Amino acid sequence: MAPRSLIAGGLVALAATGDALATVQRVSTGSTSGAAFFESETLQLTEASLSQLSENQSAWFDFAKNDSDLHTRSFGGCKVFPGDWLWPSEWVWRLFDELLGGALIKTVPLAASCYSSWPEYDANECETLTSEWTNSNIHAADPASVMWPLFEGRTCLPTTNASASCTVGGYSSYAVNVSNVAQIQLAVNFARNAGLRLVVKNTGHDFNGKSTGAGALGIWTHNLKEIDYIENYRSPSYQGPAVKLGAGVQAYEIYEKANELGFTAIGGEGKTVGVAGGYVLGGGHSPMSSIYGLAADHVLALEVVLANGRFMTVTEESNPDLFWAIRGGGGGTFGVVTSVISRVQPKVGVTVSTFTFSTGTNVSADTFWAGVRSYMKRFPAHANAGTYAYFWVLSTGTDSFTFMMNPFFAVNHTLAQYNALIKPWYNDLKALGISFTPNSTYYDNFYDAWNAGFPLETVASSVMMTGSRLFPRENWETASSFNATFNALHETVANGYSLLAFNVKAELPDGYTPNSANPAFRNTLLHAITSTSWDANATNSEIKSKMEDFTNNVLDKWRATCPDAGAYMSESDILEPNFQQAFYGSNYARLYKLKQRYDPTGLFYVPTGVGSENWVVKSEDGLPDQNGRLCRV
Numbered sequence: 001m002a003p004r005s006l007i008a009g010g011l012v013a014l015a016a017t018g019d020a021l022a023t024v025q026r027v028s029t030g031s032t033s034g035a036a037f038f039e040s041e042t043l044q045l046t047e048a049s050l051s052q053l054s055e056n057q058s059a060w061f062d063f064a065k066n067d068s069d070l071h072t073r074s075f076g077g078c079k080v081f082p083g084d085w086l087w088p089s090e091w092v093w094r095l096f097d098e099l100l101g102g103a104l105i106k107t108v109p110l111a112a113s114c115y116s117s118w119p120e121y122d123a124n125e126c127e128t129l130t131s132e133w134t135n136s137n138i139h140a141a142d143p144a145s146v147m148w149p150l151f152e153g154r155t156c157l158p159t160t161n162a163s164a165s166c167t168v169g170g171y172s173s174y175a176v177n178v179s180n181v182a183q184i185q186l187a188v189n190f191a192r193n194a195g196l197r198l199v200v201k202n203t204g205h206d207f208n209g210k211s212t213g214a215g216a217l218g219i220w221t222h223n224l225k226e227i228d229y230i231e232n233y234r235s236p237s238y239q240g241p242a243v244k245l246g247a248g249v250q251a252y253e254i255y256e257k258a259n260e261l262g263f264t265a266i267g268g269e270g271k272t273v274g275v276a277g278g279y280v281l282g283g284g285h286s287p288m289s290s291i292y293g294l295a296a297d298h299v300l301a302l303e304v305v306l307a308n309g310r311f312m313t314v315t316e317e318s319n320p321d322l323f324w325a326i327r328g329g330g331g332g333t334f335g336v337v338t339s340v341i342s343r344v345q346p347k348v349g350v351t352v353s354t355f356t357f358s359t360g361t362n363v364s365a366d367t368f369w370a371g372v373r374s375y376m377k378r379f380p381a382h383a384n385a386g387t388y389a390y391f392w393v394l395s396t397g398t399d400s401f402t403f404m405m406n407p408f409f410a411v412n413h414t415l416a417q418y419n420a421l422i423k424p425w426y427n428d429l430k431a432l433g434i435s436f437t438p439n440s441t442y443y444d445n446f447y448d449a450w451n452a453g454f455p456l457e458t459v460a461s462s463v464m465m466t467g468s469r470l471f472p473r474e475n476w477e478t479a480s481s482f483n484a485t486f487n488a489l490h491e492t493v494a495n496g497y498s499l500l501a502f503n504v505k506a507e508l509p510d511g512y513t514p515n516s517a518n519p520a521f522r523n524t525l526l527h528a529i530t531s532t533s534w535d536a537n538a539t540n541s542e543i544k545s546k547m548e549d550f551t552n553n554v555l556d557k558w559r560a561t562c563p564d565a566g567a568y569m570s571e572s573d574i575l576e577p578n579f580q581q582a583f584y585g586s587n588y589a590r591l592y593k594l595k596q597r598y599d600p601t602g603l604f605y606v607p608t609g610v611g612s613e614n615w616v617v618k619s620e621d622g623l624p625d626q627n628g629r630l631c632r633v
């Protein structure tokens with residue numbers, strides 16, 4: 001038996017109080033990353049602290065013995081699932097929670113307040129939740145909720161029918177509300193030793209359900225919010241200012257902080273996306289990308305808990321293979337990142353412009369598309385000038401269409417410079433008789449421009465899915481390849497599918513260390529997203545055939561214009577054919593090899609992740625969601 005005090009307080013809780021155990025657990029040595037550990041990173045799991053457990057207890061929480069120790073519990077080739085006899089008993093979960101210092105949360109679906117079968121049932125709360133459902137903040141602040149309920153399995157949506165069914169479904173069974181590294185190590189060791197499915201959830205933005213899974217233990221990183229400024233970071237390839245951010249830091253937080261410090265931080269356009277989580281690990285495009293490349297390119301060091309439970313500093317010197325793989329090779333795949341150190345860029349002025357134009361009495365569909373075509377012709381010039389543009393083209397009825405510039409983000413352009421850049425297109429629109437009223441404003445810093453240009457987006461629709469393509473520069477090089485590109489996009493919208501797209505380039509800047517981000521990003525000029533949707537009452541088989549038609553027919557037209565290009569894994573189609581080529585390109589073989597080295601038992605699984613072809617989720621409704629057992633293929 002372990003000492004009573006240990007069980008009562010938890011390894012972690014005791015360490016935090018600074019008593020005897022703390023000297024064992026609190027690791028005072030600085031990181032080799034070139035910057036000090038965060039407070040949360042000084043609390044680490046050690047052999048010494050584990051040795052205070054009885055043998056039977058420590059068997060659940062020990063580190064992996066060695067790299068060739070492939071022994072793993074499983075249930076007929078599947079991860080151990082709730083209800084299986086191998087599922088850890090109540091006392092084990094209690095012990096785990098005690099070791100975590102009380103940070104274990106048993107999942108209650110976010111919408112449980114709408115259902116009389118749950119003790120959380122509360123009609124008022126349900127009403128509030130229903131009105132807030134499309135706000136990303138409520139999902140980010142929940143230990144298990146995700147923003148694409150379709151891929152959870154739609155097992156507990158907001159409803160006015162209190163007697164309908166709400167189950168935990170594809171949400172993780174438990175989540176650890178992480179506030180230090182030792183808790184992540186305990187969770188990783190426990191999931192590995194017990195043969196459980198493990199998921200990492202940060203904000204839950206992932207388009208393909210990568211942050212959720214039935215029967216899983218979740219590691220919820222949202223509360224790792226520390227930010228440090230490093231005035232003069234030094235590495236072999238960089239000397240200068242950098243920021244170190246905790247895994248839970250969101251875009252709006254780092255942007256605000258960097259602005260205060262007098263810099264521009266690299267993050268996405270989405271306000272609440274987790275910068276150091278899935279965003280940067282999957283590559284990460286940014287309003288600054290046309291000048292500075294991907295967010296992953298900016299990462300100089302990471303602190304990571306690996307599948308064997310060990311906490312490692314990953315830099316170009318200390319672990320060059322992982323440094324390459326984890327920056328762009330995808331979230332939830334190689335380990336749990338606790339922080340990243342990232343370059344920051346100087347402050348820069350930005351002109352933000354929004355406008356719309358539509359078909360109407362004086363604008364036929366052909367005229368409208370001539371206006372769009374004139375814009376598309378200018379993608380090389382605009383991206384080469386360092387600008388980023390987010391625009392939508394929507395079908396609004398038979399032969400009626402709307403174009404929305406949402407916004408044009410002209411980095412390092414004064415109003416006059418922006419107007420000069422955009423003038424040839426505006427002139428074409430005017431010549432076509434298309435009327436539009438641009439609202440263009442210059443901001444002397446990124447933060448204010450971004451705040452003005454990118455309002456909080458709505459999330460959590462359960463009646464749609466997306467697909468995308470990174471169209472390469474070659475598609476603009478000849479009249480026929482340009483026509484084919486234009487025609488494919490035109491046809492998609494004319495058939496009623498929306499186009500939400502980014503004119504952007506994302507080359508690796510000179511002198512930056514190469515990484516595993518999708519090579520298709522390096523020569524793209526257009527990251528285009530489209531989506532399909534269905535009625536709320538559609539049956540599963542109707543949804544399935546919609547999805548398949550979308551993947552095989554709608555998106556195939558895009559692929560046909562650039563068969564060797566790819567798609568951005570983080571804003572994509574979960575059914576993307578040959579996802580290895582599309583999301584990872586020529587990097588896949590090396591990524592797969594490294595996956596086998598660092599995670600030989602497949603502890604980390606995410607749909608369409610590296611190595612995911614070795615696993616299958618046996619989903620209950622037959623859709624490609626996470627509501628089912630995870631089994632070896």
Ligand SMILES: Cc1cc2nc3c(=O)[nH]c(=O)nc-3n(C[C@H](O)[C@H](O)[C@H](O)COP(=O)(O)OP(=O)(O)OC[C@H]3O[C@@H](n4cnc5c(N)ncnc54)[C@H](O)[C@@H]3O)c2cc1C
Binds near residue numbers: 199205280331332
């Ligand atoms: C509204 C909206 C706007 C967006 N805007 C942009 C944009 O401008 N640019 C862009 O590139 N992308 C954008 N995205 C896509 C976004 O980058 C991805 O959804 C990304 O995966 C989100 O990462 P997260 O950590 O916030 O989300 P989560 O869903 O919590 O996690 C995503 C994946 O990363 C893994 N992960 C999370 N944290 C860690 C960690 N600490 N260690 C290891 N793995 C981890 C998870 O397991 C999961 O596989 C947007 C998405 C939405 C919904």
Ligand SMILES: *[C@@H]1O[C@H](CO)[C@@H](O)[C@H](O)[C@H]1NC(C)=O
Binds near residue numbers: 054056
């Ligand atoms: C430890 O586990 C062994 C084998 O599972 C069992 O025989 C023994 O009774 C356990 N001891 C305690 C103290 O639980």
Ligand SMILES: *[C@@H]1O[C@H](CO)[C@@H](O)[C@H](O)[C@H]1NC(C)=O
Binds near residue numbers: 066067
């Ligand atoms: C690795 O661990 C396994 C299982 O504990 C053990 O059988 C094996 O001998 C170990 N190998 C080495 C090289 O230590």
Ligand SMILES: *[C@@H]1O[C@H](CO)[C@@H](O)[C@H](O)[C@H]1NC(C)=O
Binds near residue numbers: 161165
């Ligand atoms: C509410 O849900 C129950 C259980 O699924 C179902 O039988 C009933 O028809 C539903 N009521 C309404 C009004 O949809």
Ligand SMILES: *[C@@H]1O[C@H](CO)[C@@H](O)[C@H](O)[C@H]1NC(C)=O
Binds near residue numbers: 143178223
């Ligand atoms: C998670 O832990 C933090 C402390 O790190 C605490 O403030 C927060 O309330 C906890 N959240 C939940 C949902 O338990």
Ligand SMILES: *[C@@H]1O[C@H](CO)[C@@H](O)[C@H](O)[C@H]1NC(C)=O
Binds near residue numbers: 360361362435
């Ligand atoms: C259409 O064109 C006519 C003639 O130029 C003009 O008077 C009218 O205002 C235009 N209508 C719209 C909706 O722009």
Ligand SMILES: *[C@@H]1O[C@H](CO)[C@@H](O)[C@H](O)[C@H]1NC(C)=O
Binds near residue numbers: 412
């Ligand atoms: C901004 O543009 C000026 C020229 O107008 C150029 O000299 C400068 O290098 C640019 N800055 C960045 C960060 O690209």
Ligand SMILES: *[C@@H]1O[C@H](CO)[C@@H](O)[C@H](O)[C@H]1NC(C)=O
Binds near residue numbers: 352
């Ligand atoms: C113009 O855009 C800015 C954001 O850049 C916004 O604050 C302002 O309200 C807009 N003005 C009009 C007239 O739409």
Ligand SMILES: *[C@@H]1O[C@H](CO)[C@@H](O)[C@H](O)[C@H]1NC(C)=O
Binds near residue numbers: 479480483
């Ligand atoms: C491209 O399309 C335009 C407009 O439809 C047409 O005039 C031109 O001949 C086409 N060029 C090629 C090479 O297909």
Ligand SMILES: *[C@@H]1O[C@H](CO)[C@@H](O)[C@H](O)[C@H]1NC(C)=O
Binds near residue numbers: 536538
């Ligand atoms: C589903 O809902 C749509 C409206 O959203 C309605 O037109 C249709 O009849 C419904 N179908 C069934 C089978 O209930």
